[in-house]
Amino acid sequence: MEFDHVRDYVQGDDYRRMNWKASAKVKKLMINQFEEEKSQPIYSFIDTGRAMRMPFEEMTLLDYSINATLVLSNAAILKHDRAGMLTFSKEIGNQVVAEKRNNQMMRISEALYHIQTEFQESEFGNLYTYANKHINKRSLIFIYTNFETLDALNRQLAYLRMLNRSHILVVIVFQNTELDELAKSSPHRTIEIYNQIIAEKFIYEKNLIIQELHRNGIQTIYTAPENLTINSINKYLEIKARGLI
Incomplete structure (x- = not known):
């Protein structure tokens, strides 16, 4: 419930909602009127670890994630x-709590300004601890990260499962478009054949990652970096249309 307005007291109203300051000002009983809170918290969690340094079309995965976060936040x-x-x-970096403020987009833009990737592997345990402590209402959470191997996912999967119990979790998995093109090429030399086999192995590994997330009930967006923004918006609208939040 959130505050809506102050109105005259009517017999039977809950006295605990009495606004004594307003009552004293107008010399009659006034009460706070509340309405059901219908807006939902939509969070974007952006991984700034070394996995997000990978470049595509002169932009890193972090750049694509920042752009998607800005557009998704505005749409929400x-x-x-x-x-x-x-x-x-x-560790946890810049943060903006999901609130109803007139300057919320400005706060998000400022928090994302000059964000850069780091050279460390990200720690999802700290992320879960923060969310469990500070995000009390069930929320829709988009995690912009990049798992390249099944082992990398399995190291963090327990924390993703725990997050998914309390919230609606959507994990972004980036499609390596350069490897896709290499796998579809027609090799002629031995080194080209070798590179194609390695590309096919990485693509197969990505599919295993998607399957493992789905097997644990975690929703995903498997997308090329350049399509991330539109696919994030579509996923948000889909979840709203299904009434999951």
Whole structure:
């Protein structure tokens, strides 16, 4: 419930909602009127670890994630939801709590300004601890990260499962478009054949990552970096249309 307005007291109203300051000012009983909070918290968690340094079309995965976060946050606010964000690597970085403020987009933009990747592997345990302590309401959480191997996912999977129990979790898995092109090429030399086999192995590993996330009930977006923004918006609208938040 959130505060809506102050109105005259009517017999039977809950006295605990009495506004004594307003009552004293107008010399009659006044009460606070509340309405059900319908807006939902929409969070973007952006990984700033070394895995996000990978470049595509002169932009890193972090750059694509920042752009998607800005557009998604704006769309959520226009849909009367509450947008928030945080960055994380070994520790929690910049953060903006999902709130209804007129300057919320400015706060998010400022928090994302000059964000850079780090050289450490990200720690999802600290991310879970922060979310469990500070995000009390069930939220829609997009995690912009990059798992290249099944082992990398399995090291963090327990924390993702725990997050998914309390919130609606969407994990972004980036498609390596350069490897896709290499796998579809027609090799002629031995080294080209070898490179194609390695590319096919990495693509197979990505599919295993998607399957493992789905097997644990975690929603995913498997996308080429350049399509991340539109696919994030579509996923948000899909989840709202299904009434999951």
